[in-house]
Amino acid sequence: MSPELRQGLKYLIGGMMVLISIIPFYVLLYLAMNTPAGSMFKGLFLLPDFYFTNFVDAWNGSKLGRAMLNSTIITCLAVTLIVFVASAAGYSIARYRSRLNLTIFNTLLACMMIPAIIITVPLYSLMKSIDGINTYWAMILLTAANALPLSVFLYASFIRTLPKEVEESAVLDGCTYFTAFYRVTFHFLRPVTSAVVILTGLGIWNNYGQAVFFLQSQEMRTIPLAISMFFQTYGAKWNLMAAAALIGLAPAVLVFLLFQRYFIKGITAGALKG
Structure with a gap:
């Protein structure tokens, strides 16, 4: 096979993969922008009716305003906590090799194999005993x-790829290791931090399996819960369902676009090189 043909096949396969990935989102957008009568692919499929009232009705009917506020508070505070705790823990594990740190690291790896939904029942008992049901702090x-x-x-895998001289020079200038990490080393962690923000942020934003147990009141519902209740109420109205789904999806897409510059670099350097 000639190099030109091989390159052409790569572009063809890549284009088909992109097309397959885009089709579901286009169908969702098509349904959301059609009138109720035309929402089930009536008329010209490639061109919707641009009926923007669906978004207003979906916003008001599903009470997405309060749900988006709840999701934003929980996601932003949780991701901030994750970044500072995980970066410090990853730095300690990467820079200070000891049996205790190795045990902690292996334990964390083992925890990655356990689906969160499995421990929901004991967590519910714990949350109820400490009055954590329907609270921001417990969900965060x-x-x-x-x-x-x-x-x-x-973080640990990414920091192992950085030269130790980065923080050692700051220590020689009078900084403590803690200060050197947050003032010097942390600035080099933008790629992996972007990856952590995207991966954990999207997971928390879309968390339904645990939120349905721990956020039971209407005032504390997050985006997945609000959309789920909206679907149960307006299940036959595809245009409203699609509009509500797009509204809930928009912030996650925006965050990904903001951090996607560093995302791939953070994943490859943090997961493959480590």
Whole structure:
């Protein structure tokens, strides 16, 4: 096979994969922008009716405003906690090799193999005993704890690729190791931090399996819960369902676009080189 033909096949396969990935999102957008009468692919399939009232009705009917606020608070605070705790833990594990650190690291790796939904029942008993049901702080700590094993693994693997002279020079200038890490080393962690923010942030934003147990009141519902209840109420109205889904999806897509510059670099350097 000639190099030109091989290159052409690569572009063809890549284009087909992109097309297959885009089709479901286009169908969702098509349904969301069609009138109720035309929402089931009536008329010209390639061109929707641009009926933007669906988004207004979906926003009001599903009470997405309060749900988006709840999801934003929980996701932002949890991701912030994850970044600072996981980066410090990853730094300690990467720079200070000891039997204790190795045991902690292996334990975290083992925790990555356990689906979070499995421990929901004992967690519910714990949350109820400490009055953590329908509270921000409990959901923030819970989602952060679920995401810490993967985050620590990525940070530790990425920091191992950095030269130790980065922080040692700062220590010689009078900084403590703690200060040197957050003032010097942390600035080199942008790629892996972007990867952690995207991976953990999307997981927390889309968390349904645990939120349905721990956020039971209507005022505390997050985006997945609000959309789920909206689907149960307006299940036959595909245009409203698609509009609500797009509204809930938009912030996650925006965050990915903001951090995608460093995402691939962070994943490859943090997971493959380590």
